[in-house]
Amino acid sequence: MERRKKITRWSLVALGALLLLSIPSLGEAAGEALGPGDVVKQFVHLDALGAIYLIILGFLGGLISGFIGSGGAFVLTPGMMSLGAPAAIAVASNMCHKFPKAMVGAYKRYKYGQLDLKMGLFMAISAVIGVQLGIYVQKFIFAKWGSAGSNLYVSVAFVLILTLVGLYMLFDARRAVRAKSEDTTSRLAERMKRITIPPIINFNVARTRVSFWVIVPLGLATGMLAATIAVGGFIGVPGMIYVLGVPPIMASATELVVAFLMGLTGTVTWALSGFVDIRMVLLLLAGSLIGVQLGAVGTTYVKEYMIKLVMATIMLIVSVSRGIAIPTYLHQLGIIKLDQSTIKLLNNTSFIIMCLALATGGAIVLGNMWKRKRELEAKDAGVAVTLQKT
Amino acid sequence: MGNQKRPVKQAILWGIVSLAAYLALFLNQEIVTNYFARGGAFAIAVVLTAMAFSFIHGAFASYLLEMLGIRPLKKGVH
Numbered sequence: 001m002e003r004r005k006k007i008t009r010w011s012l013v014a015l016g017a018l019l020l021l022s023i024p025s026l027g028e029a030a031g032e033a034l035g036p037g038d039v040v041k042q043f044v045h046l047d048a049l050g051a052i053y054l055i056i057l058g059f060l061g062g063l064i065s066g067f068i069g070s071g072g073a074f075v076l077t078p079g080m081m082s083l084g085a086p087a088a089i090a091v092a093s094n095m096c097h098k099f100p101k102a103m104v105g106a107y108k109r110y111k112y113g114q115l116d117l118k119m120g121l122f123m124a125i126s127a128v129i130g131v132q133l134g135i136y137v138q139k140f141i142f143a144k145w146g147s148a149g150s151n152l153y154v155s156v157a158f159v160l161i162l163t164l165v166g167l168y169m170l171f172d173a174r175r176a177v178r179a180k181s182e183d184t185t186s187r188l189a190e191r192m193k194r195i196t197i198p199p200i201i202n203f204n205v206a207r208t209r210v211s212f213w214v215i216v217p218l219g220l221a222t223g224m225l226a227a228t229i230a231v232g233g234f235i236g237v238p239g240m241i242y243v244l245g246v247p248p249i250m251a252s253a254t255e256l257v258v259a260f261l262m263g264l265t266g267t268v269t270w271a272l273s274g275f276v277d278i279r280m281v282l283l284l285l286a287g288s289l290i291g292v293q294l295g296a297v298g299t300t301y302v303k304e305y306m307i308k309l310v311m312a313t314i315m316l317i318v319s320v321s322r323g324i325a326i327p328t329y330l331h332q333l334g335i336i337k338l339d340q341s342t343i344k345l346l347n348n349t350s351f352i353i354m355c356l357a358l359a360t361g362g363a364i365v366l367g368n369m370w371k372r373k374r375e376l377e378a379k380d381a382g383v384a385v386t387l388q389k390t
Numbered sequence: 391m392g393n394q395k396r397p398v399k400q401a402i403l404w405g406i407v408s409l410a411a412y413l414a415l416f417l418n419q420e421i422v423t424n425y426f427a428r429g430g431a432f433a434i435a436v437v438l439t440a441m442a443f444s445f446i447h448g449a450f451a452s453y454l455l456e457m458l459g460i461r462p463l464k465k466g467v468h
Contacts, residue, residue, distance in 0.1 A: 043423050096436060100444030108452075112462055264437070271436040274429030278436060279419055282412065282443055289444060290451040297455065300462040372463075 012121060043277050044084040053083070054283035058097070060358045062288030066105045066295020067365050068311045069255030070233020072288070073098065074318055075354045080280055082351065092270035093277045097284040099263030101292050102256045108296040109253035116205035116250060120257025123219045123240070127232060127258050128265055130223020138227060148332030155329060158229040158322045165238050166315030169308045176305035183304035189245025206246045206254075218243055219258075226262060233259065234315055241308070248307035249299050298365045301372040310364050317357035324350040394461065401457040404450035411446050415439075 044050075057079045061072025073094055080090035109115045142150045176184045195211045202209045218239045226232025233255050240251035270276055299307070324346055331338040338346075415422055426432050426439075455461075 041427060043427070096440055100440045100448075103441075104444055104448040104451075267437060267440070268433055271426070271433035272429050274427040274432065276426060276436050278422060278426050278439055279416065281440060282415060285440070285443055285447060286412070289448045290454065293448070293451050293455055294460065297460055297462050369460075376463075 055287040058284035058287030059291040062291025063295045066292035069252030092275035095266035102259035105292040106256035114253035120254045124258040124261035126219025127223035130220035131227040134224035134227025152329035162315040162319035169312035173305040173308040314361045321353035401453035408450040
């Protein structure tokens with residue numbers, strides 16, 4: 001027992017040391033490569049309509065985050081940019097909004113007994129290091145093909161990964177629905193458990209034990225993708241479910257720890273250069289702190305597979321949205337020719353579809369909560385009538 | 391579910407505190423934004439502000455949901 005604790009402690013210390021080395025350029029984990037022209041420090045004028053828009057966007061992003069552990073960033077950054085905020089300000093403000101939201105969400109879900117803090121720390125620290133690797137890849141592509149080439153690479157990676165993982169999760173959720181069970185089991189996770197290369201880490205809350213050499217690469221991949229496609233959670237959560245064999249409710253809760261640490265380290269980096277627009281951050285938080293707690297409560301109302309269903313739905317809609325943006329980058333690279341009105345139309349359609357993804361996810365969560373509440377009320381009423389009769 | 395006491399007073403109290411904090415910041419938005427844009431040591435102020443609002447507004451949001459009868463159904467994973 002004492003030896004196990006020692007192994008865990010030293011594994012975390014080693015990861016922590018690597019984390020410290022990763023921090024300096026963590027703020028670059030923008031998801032979209034920022035060219036020198038994008039790094040503009042200019043704060044937008046916010047009117048009442050803009051404020052309400054940010055609160056609503058924050059609420060929906062928070063609701064999804066509280067429920068599936070991630071999401072929101074893909075629409076919040078472009079959402080702020082649509083108000084006129086430069087890309088660097090939008091990315092920095094999104095980072096700064098992410099960590100308090102994730103902290104509140106993680107706390108709530110910890111209280112519901114859904115969060116494995118130890119697993120969260122292993123995933124989070126290795127993800128922060130993974131971000132660093134992702135940035136190297138990004139920088140290489142940026143240097144070779146410029147901003148448009150980099151954005152094209154990001155979009156293609158985004159569409160491919162999200163479509164494949166999203167479709168798999170959707171079919172998997174359907175399997176659980178058909179079998180009328182709470183959830184399915186992962187064969188890959190069973191195989192992974194057979195990997196016994198020391199050190200083996202015990203996760204008491206998730207009731208599993210995994211080799212350090214399985215969980216750390218998974219965290220690294222999550223971080224790398226967070227740096228590339230800005231939605232690391234869309235890999236982190238399925239990874240924990242299918243590779244580590246963690247139940248979806250616990251995986252989505254644990255992902256909030258990853259979001260917290262990545263958001264915090266990213267915020268510090270951006271804030272050191274003064275890029276955070278605290279007004280936009282607080283307006284987003286006004287909505288998201290309600291949304292994230294509502295989403296967290298929502299997880300206690302639904303069956304396990306609903307997390308997969310909501311996540312898959314959002315991933316697939318968002319990948320369509322990102323796919324629509326690809327012709328614009330091909331145009332910028334001179335591969336195809338488009339006129340300005342078409343580019344504007346494609347960009348607007350892409351953003352509207354992203355908002356639709358968030359709204360659809362929100363509607364599924366709230367709809368299912370409402371349905372379950374009605375069922376329980378009807379059941380309570382039935383019991384009361386029976387008691388009265390007897 | 392419905393028999394539990396609803397924290398109306400706490401929700402109102404934290405609502406007022408949260409509103410006051412938002413008003414204080416937005417009435418002085420130019421000063422705050424100018425200072426925070428300087429970066430450096432002000433990064434600590436950015437993090438602390440975000441933390442403070444998450445505590446104040448987070449507490450309000452929690453009581454608000456409870457007041458509306460939105461509570462978790464069960465503890466732990468199914």
